[in-house]
Amino acid sequence: MDRFGQVRGGPGSAFPWTATAPQPSKTPSRTRLNGKRVPVTRRKHAGAVRCGTPHPRNRRKPKGSSRTMNESPARNVFDLMIGYWASQGVYVATKLEIPEHIDSGKTTSQxxxxxxxSHQHSLFQLLRFLSGIGVLQGDDEQGFHLTPTSKLLKKDSAESLRDLVLMYGEEFYRAWGNLLHNVRTGxxxxEFTFDSPMYAYFAENQESARRFDGTMSGGSxxxxLPRVHDFxxxxxxxxxxxxxxxxxxxxxxxxxxxxxxLFDRxxxxxxxxxxxxKRKLADRVSFVEGDYTDSVPSGGDTYLLSRILHSRTDESCVNLLxxxxxxxxxxxxVIVVERTIPPSGxxxxxxxxxxxxxxxxxxxERSEQDYIDLFERSGFTFEEILPLSLDMYALVAKRT
Ligand SMILES: C[S@@+](CC[C@H](N)C(=O)[O-])C[C@H]1O[C@@H](n2cnc3c(N)ncnc32)[C@H](O)[C@@H]1O
Structure with a gap:
């Protein structure tokens, strides 16, 4: 499964050498309430919800392995080692606006x-590589063309992932280069790379902040969420x-x-x-700025915390809840939207x-039980966990 919820392998995949991951067959039918296993409450909703991935508990473990790997261990090491070549290749093509130029009819490396x-032969090598991994298709004679993957890299495509790719290829890539330091020191x-905590860095760097906000603005x-929870x-x-x-x-x-x-900094x-x-909802939204570690706006009946708790310590999560x-x-x-840590293996x-x-x-990230514990420590009773796409979950709890 790749970062965007696509199964790796198969035609057009960026990872054609990787075996297809086994597909889980069930969605969760039970969860835990106050430590006891109870059926998940699920509301009926119109239309198909592609609630991507079943709960980790229900996933079948691939035989003999905790992740899908190729037959050859050496090939596995190779694939692991060179993964960043593909991500940097996609980043450079996106930065150079190759998808936009191809769209406007410029299709040869020249x-x-x-x-x-750009340097023509180097760019040709990049285009040939990207064609080889399904990001583009074609060659220098027929011209290079966009695939469904590279269409998402264009600025103007609906659900464009351009900002995300630029963020991951620049600041996040540099930060990951210091993983060894992170693991050694904590x-x-x-913070080590940019000499600043991430949110302070964004407060000082407008362009990066805009891009980061862009990366956060969408997501299937x-x-x-409104399909699985009735608002x-x-x-x-x-x-x-x-x-x-x-x-x-x-x-x-x-x-x-x-x-x-909407409450934020x-x-x-x-x-x-x-x-x-732009979405014509301004007359139904109030904007409040502040710091959630101090207080949050009062008077609501539903509070969303999407992708917030995973950046906080337990103590600070309890304080925020x-x-x-x-x-x-x-x-x-309160509805917490996060990915969860699956059972080991x-x-x-x-x-x-x-x-x-x-x-x-x-x-x-935390396990489902970790979130249940945080709810209990903050005066909430956990009600249900609802699967969303991309391995995300909505954990719903009521004020006790
Ligand atoms: C990872 S983003 C999540 C945004 C959104 N909830 C979503 O899921 O797309 C984290 C957000 O937390 C905001 N934030 C970080 N620290 C904050 C604080 N102390 N008080 C209020 N907002 C904060 C950031 O500005 C950023 O918009």
């Missing part, structure tokens, strides 16, 4: 080198550290009588305001992003 001020590699799991009875949904507001927009579009409050609010206005508990109406709901994007959170901010 035309593309002239358009991007200091987040990002955003669309899944129609919520008067006010408060999105804590809601970033660009993509998730809040999905909730409000699905639930026309609900109002929203000052430097994020302007771009959130812009994004929400208690801030939500204090601020919300009686009977209110199973594979999940949760394990990859666990490492990424460590590198960026010294954070970590």
């Amino acid at each position: 035309e593309l080198a002239a358009a991007t001020d 200091e987040p590699a990002f 799991f955003f669309r899944d 129609s009875k919520s008067d006010t949904v408060v999105d804590i550290a809601g970033g660009a507001g993509g998730l809040l927009c999905e909730v409000l579009e699905a639930s026309p009588r609900t109002r929203g409050i 000052g430097h994020v609010i302007d771009s959130a305001r812009e994004g929400i206005a 208690k801030n939500c508990h204090r601020a919300m109406k009686p009977g209110g709901t 199973t594979s999940s994007l949760g394990l990859w992003f666990d490492m990424h959170m460590m590198v960026l901010v010294g954070g970590a």
Whole structure:
């Protein structure tokens, strides 16, 4: 499974040499409430929800291995060793706007080198490599053409992943270069690399902050949330550290009588305001800037915490959940959206992003039980866990 939830291997895959991962067959039917196993409450919803990945507990472990590997151990080492060549290749093509130029009809290495001020033969090698791994197709004689993968790298494509690729190819790539330092000392590699904690770095670097907010603005799991959880009875949904507001927009579009409050740091609010206005939801959203470690806006009945707790220590999560508990109406709901750590020996994007959170901010992903414990320590009763795409989950808890 790759980072975007695609199964590796097969035609057009960026990893044609990798065996196809076994596909889990079931979605979760049971979860735990106060330590006891109970059936998951699942609401019926219209239309197919492609709730990507079943709960880790229900995944079948590939025989004889904790992850899908090739037959040859040497080939495995090779594939692991050279993985970053593909990510840097995709990054450079994206940075040079190769997909945009191909789209405008420049398809040979000569035309593309002239358009991007690049060294022709080196660019040809990059294009040939990217064709070999399914990012492009064609050759220098017929011309290079876009595949569904490279179409997503264009600025103007719906659901463009350009910002994400640039962020991962620049700041995040440099930070990962100091993983050894991180593992030896516990200091987040990002902080060591840029001499600043990540969010302080973004507060000082407008262009990077804009790109980071862009990377946070979409995601297929955003669309899944209102399909698996009914927001129609919520008067006010408060999105804590809601970033660009993509998730809040999905909730409000699905639930026309609900109002929203987007809460985040000052430097994020302007771009959130812009994004929400573009989706014609500005009249239903209030914007509040602040620091969630102090307090959060009061008066909501549903509080969203999407991709927040994984960057905080347990103590700080309890503090933030208690801030939500204090601020919300009686009977209110908190919804935590995160990847979870699967039982040992199973594979999940949760394990990859666990490492990424460590590198960026010294954070970590948690198991479902860890979240249940955090809820209990903060005055909430865990209700259910709902699978979303890309190995994300919504963990729903009620104010006790
Ligand atoms: C990983 S992003 C998640 C954004 C959004 N919830 C989502 O899932 O796309 C984390 C967000 O937390 C915000 N943030 C970080 N520290 C904060 C703090 N102390 N108070 C308020 N917001 C904070 C950042 O500005 C950023 O928008």
